[in-house]
Amino acid sequence: MAVAFRSSRTSGGAGGDGGGESVSFERALLSGLAPGGGLYLPDRIPPLPRGWREHSDLPSLAASLLAPWIGEPSGEELDSLLREALYFPVPVVPLARDRWVVELFHGPTLSFKDFGARVMARLMNRYLAGSGRSLTVLVATSGDTGSAVADGFAGLENLRVVLLYPKGKVSEVQERQLTARRPGVHALAVRGDFDDCQRMVKEAFADPALAHVPLSSANSINVGRLLPQQLYYVWAVARLQQQFGSRSDDPVVSVPSGNLGNLTAGLLAAAGGLPVGRFIAAHNANDYFPSYLNGNADAFEFRPTRHTLSNAMDVGAPSNFERLHALFPDLGERVHPESVDDDATRERMRRVHREDGYVACPHTAVGLEAIERYRAATGSTAPALALATAHPAKFPGVVAGALGIEPPRSETLDELLNARASALELGAACEDLRQVLLGLD
Ligand SMILES: *Cc1c(COP(=O)(O)O)cnc(C)c1O
Numbered sequence: 073m074a075v076a077f078r079s080s081r082t083s084g085g086a087g088g089d090g091g092g093e094s095v096s097f098e099r100a101l102l103s104g105l106a107p108g109g110g111l112y113l114p115d116r117i118p119p120l121p122r123g124w125r126e127h128s129d130l131p132s133l134a135a136s137l138l139a140p141w142i143g144e145p146s147g148e149e150l151d152s153l154l155r156e157a158l159y160f161p162v163p164v165v166p167l168a169r170d171r172w173v174v175e176l177f178h179g180p181t182l183s184f185k186d187f188g189a190r191v192m193a194r195l196m197n198r199y200l201a202g203s204g205r206s207l208t209v210l211v212a213t214s215g216d217t218g219s220a221v222a223d224g225f226a227g228l229e230n231l232r233v234v235l236l237y238p239k240g241k242v243s244e245v246q247e248r249q250l251t252a253r254r255p256g257v258h259a260l261a262v263r264g265d266f267d268d269c270q271r272m273v274k275e276a277f278a279d280p281a282l283a284h285v286p287l288s289s290a291n292s293i294n295v296g297r298l299l300p301q302q303l304y305y306v307w308a309v310a311r312l313q314q315q316f317g318s319r320s321d322d323p324v325v326s327v328p329s330g331n332l333g334n335l336t337a338g339l340l341a342a343a344g345g346l347p348v349g350r351f352i353a354a355h356n357a358n359d360y361f362p363s364y365l366n367g368n369a370d371a372f373e374f375r376p377t378r379h380t381l382s383n384a385m386d387v388g389a390p391s392n393f394e395r396l397h398a399l400f401p402d403l404g405e406r407v408h409p410e411s412v413d414d415d416a417t418r419e420r421m422r423r424v425h426r427e428d429g430y431v432a433c434p435h436t437a438v439g440l441e442a443i444e445r446y447r448a449a450t451g452s453t454a455p456a457l458a459l460a461t462a463h464p465a466k467f468p469g470v471v472a473g474a475l476g477i478e479p480p481r482s483e484t485l486d487e488l489l490n491a492r493a494s495a496l497e498l499g500a501a502c503e504d505l506r507q508v509l510l511g512l513d
Contacts, residue, residue, distance in 0.1 A: 073138070073447075074096065074141065074142060074143030074144075075097065075114045075115060075116060075117075075118060075142075075143075076094040076095065076096065076112055076114075076115045076138065076269075077094060077095050077096070077099075077100040077106075077112040077113065077114055077115070077142050077295060077370065078093070078094040078095070078112070078115055078397055079093075079105075079106030079107065079108060079110030079111070079113070079157065080106070080110040080111045080112075080113050080394050080398045081106070081108050081109065081110035085423060088272065089293045089310065091385060092199070092281065093107075094115060094151055094311040094314045094496070095112070095216070096143060097141060097142040097143060097296075098142075098144070098199045099144075100112040100295045100296075101192065101196060101199065101294065101295060101296035102196065102199060102200075102207075102288060103288075104289045104290075104291070104293065104294050105289075105293065107344045108229060108373055109508070110295050110394075111392070111394050111395040111398075112295050113395060113398055114141070114295075114340075114399075117340060117343045117344050118140035118141060118344060119343070119344050119345050120137070120306065120344045120345045120346060121136040121137060121139070123136070123141070123261075124136070124306055124310060124346075125136070125310045125313055125314065126310075127307075128341060129157050130161075130162060130303065130307060130474055131151065131154040131155040131157075132151065132156050132305060133306060133307060134154045134157075134158055134191070134300065134303045134391050135150050135151045135311075137301060137302060137303060137306060138150065138154070138191075138300065141299050141501050142195070142431075144297075145195075145198055147228060149198075153191075153194045153195070153198065154191065154194075155296045155327045156194060157190040157191045157193075157194050157224075157300075158187070158188075158190065158303075159210070160178040160179045160180075161178055162175060162176060162178070162307055162308070162380040163175045163184050164173065164307075164308050164311045166311070167428040167430060168427060168428055168489050170179070170453070170454075170455045170456060171440075171455070171458060172308070172312065172455070172456070172457050172458070172459075173430065173432075173436070173440075173441060173455050173457075173458050173460045174304060174307075174316070174423075174458065174459050174460060175460045176304055176307040176459055176460055176461055177433075177460060177461065177462050177463035178463075178484075179220075180223045180484060180488075181216065181219040181220045181223050181488070182462060182463035182465065182466055182482060182484060182485055183216040183219075183220060183461060183462040183463070183466070184301070184304070184383070184459070184461045184462070185216045185217055185221075185297075186220050186224065187222035187300050187301055187303065187304065188220075188292070188296070188297030188298065188300050188301050188333070189217075189220040189221045189224035189225070189297065190220075190223075190224040191230065191296070191297075191300035191444065192224070192290065192294060192296035192297045192300070193221075193224040193225040193228055194200045194228070195208075195291075195296055196225075196228075196231060196288075196296065197228040197230050197231055200230035200231070201229070201327060202459070203358070205211060205230065205286065206229075206231065206232070207231055207232070207286050207287070207288045208231075208232045208233070208234055208285060208286065208287050208290070208509065208512065209225055209231060209232070209234070209255065209287075209289065209290050210234050210236070210273045210277075210288070210289055211233065211234070211235050211236070211273070211289065211290055211291070211387060212236045212266065212269035212270045212272070212273045213235060213236070213237050213250065214237060214238065214241065214242055214246075214266045214269075214383075215242070215246060215384045215468070216384050216462065217290075217291065217292065218235050218249075218368060219246070219249040219250050219252075220256055220281060221233060221235070221290045221422055222235050222252075222257045222259070223254065223291070224257055225256065225257070225259050226254035226255055227255045227256060228256065231256065232256045232257075232258070232512065233254075233256060233257045233290075233337050234258045234260065234261050234505075234508065234509065234512075235250060235257065235258065235259045235260065236273065236505070237259070237260070237261060237262065237266075237269060238261075238262055238264055238265045238266050238268065238269055239261035239262060239263055239264075239267070239497060241265055241266065241324055243469070245466055245467075245468070245485075245489070246466075247454050247493075248488060248489045248491075248493060249485075249488055249489075250492040250495075251490050251493040251494060251495040252491035252492070252493055253491060253492045253493065253494050256494070257379065258492065258496065258512070259495040259496070260461065260495065260496050260497075260498055260505070260508065261495040261496070261497045261498070262497075262498060262499075262500050262504075263497065263498070263500055264499075264500030267503070268500040269500075272500065272501075272502055272504075272505045273289070273505075275435050275502040275505070276287075276502065276506065276509060277506050279502060279506060281506055281510070282318075282372060282460070282509055282510070283505060285509055285510070285512075287364055287509075291332070291391065292331045292333035292391060292392065293331075293391050293392060293395070295510060298333055298336060298337055298340075298392075299337070299340070300337075301333065301334055301337035301338075302337045302338070302340055302341040304459070305325065305337065305338045305341040305342075305348070306346055308325075308457050309323060309347065309348065309457070311345055311459070320483060321349060321453065321454035321455065321500065322347040322348055322349040322353070322454065322475065323347075323348060323349060323351070323454055323456060323457050324348070324349045324350045324352060324408075324443070324452060324454050324455075324457070324459045325338060325350075325351050325352065325456075325457045325459065326351075326352040326439040326440070326442050326443045326446070326456060326457065327347050327352065327354060327356050327439065327459050328354050328382065328385060328435040328436060328438050328439040328459060328461045329353045329354060329355050329361065329385060329390075330355075330358070330384060330385035330387040330390065331390050331391045331392050331439060332353070332361065332384065332390040332391075332392040332393055332396055333391075333392045334401070334409070334429075334461070335351060335396070336392050336395060336396055337407060338351055339351065339396070339399070339406060339407075340399075340402055342406070343399075343400075343414060349452075349454050350406065350407070350408050350446070350452075350454075351406060351407045351408070352407070352408050352409075352410060352439070352442045352443060352446050353365070353407050353408070353410070353442075354410055354441070354442035355385065355409065355410065355411045355412070355438070356378075356380040356381070356382045356385050356386070356411070356413070356417065356438055357378050357380050357411065357412075357413050357414070358375070358378055358380070358385065358386055358387055358388055358411075358414055359411035360373075360374055360375050360388060360390065360393075360431065360479050361390060361393065361409055362388070362409035362410060362411045363411075364393075364403055365403065365407060365409045366409065371393075371397060372393070372394075373387055374389035374390075375388045375389070376388050377389075379418075379513050380413075380414055381414045381417050381418070381434040382417060382433075382434040382435040382437075382438050383434055384461070384462065385435055385438070390401060400459070401462065408446050408449075408450075410441070410442035412437075412438045412441045412442060412444050412445075416418060416441050417434050417437045417441065418434075418437075418473070418474040419441075420437040420438075420440050420441035420444075421434065421437045421470075421471070421474040422474055422475060423476050424437065425438055431464045431471065431475065431479055431480055432470065433461070433462040433464040433466065433467050433470075433471075434461065434467060434470050434474075435459070435461045435462055436458065436459075436460040436461060436462070436464075439458045439460075439461075440458050443456045443458060452496075463482050463485065464479035464480065465479045465480060465481060466485065467479065467483040471474075496508070
């Protein structure tokens with residue numbers, strides 16, 4: 073039996089909004105949010121497949137991990153879908169003092185968001201093809217999600233992407249990544265800020281004039297993005313065990329965190345039996361989650377977003393918190409939280425460059441700094457895995473500012489930066505977006 077999904081808000085009762093109904097993975101993936109605005113939760117967490125330590129390639133591990141979660145597709149079909157999605161490597165790079173960097177940035181848009189976006193896109197496409205439908209995916213973005221989704225969904229026959237970003241408010245590298253021409257992708261440069269983009273997306277979903285246009289979203293609360301992200305936790309722990317056998321100490325894993333999707337995926341893998349000693353939730357100055365775990369903030373008492381060097385983690389109200397909170401009542405025992413400010417981030421970038429010869433992006437540096445703090449606070453001698461969530465070449469300004477050097481080049485990024493770009497500029501009213509959506513063929 074495949075896993076069923078049910079809303080995190082099931083109490084509705086008299087309202088009868090159907091929030092308590094459980095649905096298949098396919099339904100949860102295609103609808104994104106549960107009725108009533110809840111997040112989909114699995115009704116059980118399947119154990120890791122036997123032999124998870126033995127896989128020597130990522131797609132085959134991914135297929136055996138996902139099969140019990142999703143039901144369909146399976147076998148050969150799932151295998152070839154995942155081979156297309158996950159064609160890039162995940163190197164586990166040793167540093168000194170029993171630390172390893174798990175490089176999740178070798179996909180087409182150079183952040184870990186490629187994993188979730190590419191797998192989700194192909195599963196969506198497969199489910200739509202099965203029922204002869206097509207969908208337009210709307211994304212408001214200021215960073216890595218937009219380019220990962222645009223790239224991951226491009227060229228799939230049953231899907232189209234409309235991407236909104238705030239004109240003049242993203243970095244040059246980000247803008248080139250977002251606007252590189254891709255089949256089936258429409259980039260919109262909105263004269264407004266990120267909140268305007270998000271509001272326009274919400275309004276489009278509620279717009280009666282668009283009721284006949286099938287829309288979906290692809291943000292990090294979608295289970296279709298979340299579940300595939302378990303893959304690299306299992307992959308990295310398996311690599312360590314292959315190298316050292318099962319050591320007495322299970323590794324700790326540091327996760328640079330914002331919306332907490334990545335951490336949720338790791339906790340799911342651990343609940344399925346992956347031996348992880350402790351997760352470290354490594355946040356920047358946006359410290360809602362550390363404050364909550366340290367007892368200094370009430371649940372759901374969110375905060376305004378603060379701008380930092382690690383901007384993909386600038387999240388005041390983490391969208392996966394509700395799911396984490398519902399799934400893991402004992403969060404405090406599984407997760408050690410840290411909040412790292414920009415000065416400490418720069419200093420960690422310098423130290424890891426000086427001591428290990430490694431150039432880390434600012435997000436990865438937050439994770440590396442959090443490992444040092446965790447070790448200092450607990451005396452832990454367990455091996456530590458640091459998830460490297462983005463390629464340093466995406467942040468040339470920050471790397472130059474901290475290290476006084478250019479980041480290592482990425483051919484993939486150079487290609488993207490040289491691709492033909494196109495974006496349609498528009499105003500920030502809901503009519504502006506409506507016109508675009510009605511005009512799509
Ligand atoms: C999105 C992102 C994060 C945060 O991941 P969450 O799943 O939102 O916690 C960290 N680093 C980078 C580079 C990102 O793009």
